[in-house]
Amino acid sequence: MARAVFIVVPKGNRTYSFDKTVLERLFENDGEEDRKVVSISIAGAMRTGKSFMLNFFLRYLRAQYVRHDISNWLGREDDPLEGFAWHAGLDAVTNGIMIWSEVFLCDDHPSGEKFAIVLMDTQGFFDHKQTTFDHSAIFSLSSIMASTQIYNIMKDLNQSNLNHILQFSKEGIVNMRLDCTTPFQRLVLLIRDGANPSPAKYGLEGGENLLRHRMQGLLGSTVREFFESMECFLIRHPGLDAAESEGFDGRLSRLEPEFVKLLETFVPMILAPEKLTPKILNGQALNSGNFVSNFEFYAAFYSEGAVEGFTGLIDHNCALNALNEAVKEYRKLVDRKRKTPSKLTLALLKSYHDVAKDQSLNYYDDRVKIEPEIAALYRLRLEQEMEKIYERTVQGMAVMIGSNNFEENLVDRFNACVNDVIQKIKEFFPVIGSVLGEIWRSIPDEWKTDVGNEIKKRIVERFVRGVSEALGEI
Ligand SMILES: Nc1nc2c(ncn2[C@@H]2O[C@H](COP(=O)(O)OP(=O)(O)OP(=O)(O)O)[C@@H](O)[C@H]2O)c(=O)[nH]1
Ligand SMILES: [Mg+2]
16 A cells, blocks of 8 residues: 655664665556656645645545546545655654655646656755754755755745755755756745735735745845745634644644635646646656666665765765866857857857867866766766867857757858948958047157047047947838
């Protein structure tokens, strides 16, 4: 029978163990290696209804992807809420990172891609027994492996919530030696017991409104940089039974109807086929095999001995530095070529890219004499990074000439026009020179230094102004 199983278990003393076999077993029955993994996780403060919410996710997943009928996905009024362990009270329930032992298969994504959906539950933050290191370990490990991370927040989104997300993300980036600027994917801030706005303002509308207000300023924009996308959903209080009653079993009939209505919007917003996003790491959508190996890779940063000195740490740092240097080298090579006076065409740019890419890869290979597996991993990242830069350059050229369908003859025409202007400017300079000469000769010798400099300055200023006015008219 399906149940919640540990994949990351806290071992104390800031270390965690990772159970690879659990994950491997999870995908054993899938049978289709090329299915992409969609991974949904929930994180946030302890005792705030995270596991409770995931159990509604399970109800939807079963209806949508097992029974293929979502007409009554929320279930019967008096069914107890089951699945991930949850209960009332002060004591923390969820530990480490748990995963539901059943994957849900989606074959009806609009793109035609086939997905395997996994659900992750995480240990709540701010338990007095844990340190910030533990929070950041749980947050960043679940975030790096989740295509959608739900961050559960009580009552309101305030500066301290944002500070926590920022701090945990930053620490995670350092601990896991992540090298990209946007390491995490989709973040959904779920505000529970929302602060009583008018009814129309709950849900996504209320959440987005809150996001607009609270994310202003440096803190908000810095947090945004860590995630590819960010949404916010405001959900109301579930009613006193859910919040306070010890014997409450989660049945719908004892929840506030308005809360249930909001669940009907929120859960499909995360799990409906068209809302699913596969997990992408280093530019690559992960299939089940890659999902397991990447989880193992990132969890290793938190395994025993990792804090004091992760065995591969030196190799990772070495590869990372070489990768960054090789990317710089690539940019330098392409830029230098682009500055040569020949006309820049798409074909030429591609040839510059190919040569620079080869040279940068050689540059990397020469510097990286480490564990081959680690070297290969970062080499792949290097290639992807260079391809990304190249694609952006091609797109930039297309935008520059006002067309998304890049046409080489337009670039040729643009270059010819620039050459024409340069030629005219060259012809113009002797004229300026002779006028200046005449003025110069008519100036008394004792004025020459100051007046001469002033005239030169004014001509340059007038020239620059003329050019910028002309460009402004384009
Ligand atoms: N106030 C309030 N309580 C809720 C909400 N949803 C669930 N609860 C209650 O919160 C309590 C804790 O629920 P859990 O799902 O175990 O909370 P958790 O965040 O997973 O807790 P830990 O695993 O200990 O971090 C239960 O009594 C739920 O009935 C909500 O939206 N608001
Ligand atoms: Mg829990």
